[in-house]
Amino acid sequence: MIKNRNKNINSIKSTKSIKNIKRVIHNLILVIFSILWLFPIYVMLVDGLKSVSGVLTTPILFPAKSSLGPLITVSVALARPIFNSIVYTVPTAIISTYVGAMAAYYFYKKSRMINTLLFTIIAIATFVPYEITLLPLTGFISSIGLFNSYLGIIIAMLIFYLPTGALLMSIFLAVMPKATLESARIDGANDWTIFNKIIIPLTMPGFISTFVFILIESWNNFFIPLVLVTTPGMNSASLALMSYTGGYGTLYNESFASALVASLIPLIIFVFLGRYFIKGFQAFGTGKKG
Amino acid sequence: MSKNKYTIFLFLIPTLVFGILLLYFVVYNVYYSFLNSSATVLQAKFVGLSTYKELFSNSLAVASLKRSIIWAFVLIAGANIMGILFASLIYFLRNQRTRTVYTSIFVYPLAVSMAASGVIWTWLFNIHDGVDYIFVRIGLPRFPWLDSPATAFPSLILVSIWVFSGLASLFYLASFQNVSKDVVESAKIDSASSFRILKKVLLPESKNAFIVSTAIIFIFALRFFSLPYVSSLLNPYTETSVENLYTLYTSLSFSESSAESVIVILIALVVVIPFALYGIKRWLAND
Amino acid sequence: MVSIKLNNVSKIFKKGKTEFKALENINLEIPNNSFFGILGASGAGKTTVMRIIAGLEAPTIGEVLFDNTLVSKDNVTIVDPEERDVGMVFQNWALYPHMNNYENIAFPLKVKKWTQDDIVKRVYDLSDILGIREVLAKRPGEISGGQQQRVAVARALAKNPKFLLLDEPFSNLDANARDDARALVKKVKNDLGITTIIVSHDPADVFALAEKVAVIFRGNLVQVGTPRDLYDYPANEKVAGTLGDINIIDFDLREKNGYYDLIFGNFIIPGIRLPNNYDNNKITAGIRPEDIIIEKNMETKQDDEIQLIGEFQVSTVNYNQGSFAVVLNVSETKIKGISREPVFYGEKVKAYINKSKIKLFDYKSKNVMKPDEELAKN
């Protein structure tokens, strides 16, 4: 009897310690992968702030004497491209989300067969790899005289991101109870009032998700500025990184500093509005409000 | 009487115009691919499928098309596996805050531009100063990464897996969380191991997550441009199909570029149309 | 203030290839300033009628007129809901969750571009009538169901609508709040004298409020009348059931010198007159529970109307507002009656029946047959 009990206690103890070991392993794996995944951030910070002597004496993986020098040099050089990127993407994201939401409101209000077809067109447009429009896109933007211009880039971006905005906002709108819309109609509101006073406020989280998603995606869009601007003064932040890609003779601290500076705005947005960005991606994929 | 009746159409028009413009671009490419427009031709004319023949005898173009498809498939496999791994590691965490933190860590590469990733990883792949520095110190052979034609493309695939695994994990995590808590709890009470719960309870419920992450990653993979462009410029060993059609365009082979665009669209449509319809079904079900 | 007329209104919903006829050939006239009820089981088409009146749906066929002005006809909405000037309280109230209650009530006024001062005055006046002044600064999600319902009523009334539509406004309230709400709605309607339509599946709403009521069954209008008329003289078995609890029993018939005995096991009602041309050997009768009086000791006086039927065993008992709802087990069928005194499961009790209140329905068509006395006169 007593022996048996001891055995039991022992086995309880051992399952407990097995559990603890499992928990440790579980967390260890997560930590290892986190380190791997965060590694680029680490090197951006360590090497983007490395002094020239540090670059010459230490490899990329190790920290060395830091200096704000490369960051300042790069920031000066990237100030204009970052400004350009803001001009390209903020209007794109606002218009895509707001005007896309208008289309979403249309689909929400009218659900007939023909609209399913229109919605299908918009969904397919969203998923087209935009690079394939290279030839007609450049042709179109040149023909309306907007090559090498802010407006040209914004229009080009809208062609791709407005359908995205409509698609995402349709997904976020779909869960709104129809009765809310109907009671606004009964209260005498017209579509414009309903859209601005009811739909937009009620779908605000979805609106932010869509906005953040499009802002980050368009910020990181490399291709459209690449093919639509030729003067260096019109470069976007992503495009400007091309001059820091390295190769022999380049000092890597400036490369990392440039990556850091060019990614700063999307990364800050991610830190503060990451869950909206994630919801945007989930809606984009599953067609459901994440 | 009903002055409001038609204003609602105004809501749709801008989006419709831009959406149709985009689809018009697609159709325009199809039209253009049947011409023989290039730098050497003064007056382009209709040549039927001969531009396509030309394209398919262009070994760089064919290689780039193959490469894009391979990239998509390897990335889909890699990102799904890593996504499942991350999702299950995160799912079995108890604390909601730690879950959020880890999710953010695995997802953040999506917020970094592919161009910036390219700059960073090119340096990390540097055979003197990059990760090879450690490899050599701990007695491993120096790995050539981007410096060798054989390893350059796989190296870039690794970078893309770094970018997209977090995205896949989001979809799997959402699926796992949809599985009733009771089912998981009762499996736990039966002292099933986490691994068993994953295999028997969670994964069988994750078909949708697999479809969604596969489709989305496929769509994104076909767009890969800046990562290879930044890290190795227009290098024949890493060039994707959309890079190649850009190369053709810059070398003024317009119709060939259009023909390649059409091929890319066809590849995309194989996945995009079923996926779009699948999404629409869900959208309508929401209705 | 307006009268509403539906002419031959049908509504067909199409979903893919399947068609569903939600309303069929409804003709209805709702007089100015009346309080009108629409009663029907769940899915009968009540909300659809209301939505057609409000303009949220167009009738597939038929016309809707307000004071003889055509507002919709044959699948066309001529006057949009935003211009119909109706107040509506939705089944689930549909308040705007992102606005506080003040803003909810003020919304229709802002839309109409009232001045700020007028809006404030109107919202406060209504809130005082409805007793929601204290919750104006809160959002709908932060107040009780009863208060939300009042906010919804206030919002519907704010713009002085031509008429008021109430779609099951009380279904989300508990029993006590429901009584208060009914009283309140009645008071508001009387004070403002506005044409009001209430839709409900609960006959209690209609009895408490409506002057006239229409009963809808599976999209068909079966009867219109005062609640009392419909309760006592239902046009058919379904109306009888819709207006309140009723035992529907199929009896065998046995003739005895011109009169009939209705026989259901040992539940036998003697001496009933039937039309001469009634040619079935069975008949359907509806008897409301309050017309089956249950007694343990013989106390009830019998007369021409009240007659003893027999002795039965109690199957279940429910206490309900001062009386006992007793279920008797008769030939495997449950028959509901009412007792003043407590009775218990398994006890033997006597059942009396109020013969004059029995509703007789044709066995085949289930339509009502003329009451006794009229037959006797013929």
Ligand SMILES: Nc1ncnc2c1ncn2[C@@H]1O[C@H](COP(=O)(O)OP(=O)(O)OP(=O)(O)O)[C@@H](O)[C@H]1O
């Ligand atoms: N938009 C619609 N599409 C298809 N069928 C509908 C639609 N609206 C209502 N119906 C159908 O029409 C019938 C009547 O619906 P309605 O909402 O008018 O019923 P109701 O009497 O208000 O029921 P309840 O008491 O449950 O609210 C139901 O069978 C319903 O399924």
Ligand SMILES: [Mg+2]
């Ligand atoms: Mg209803």
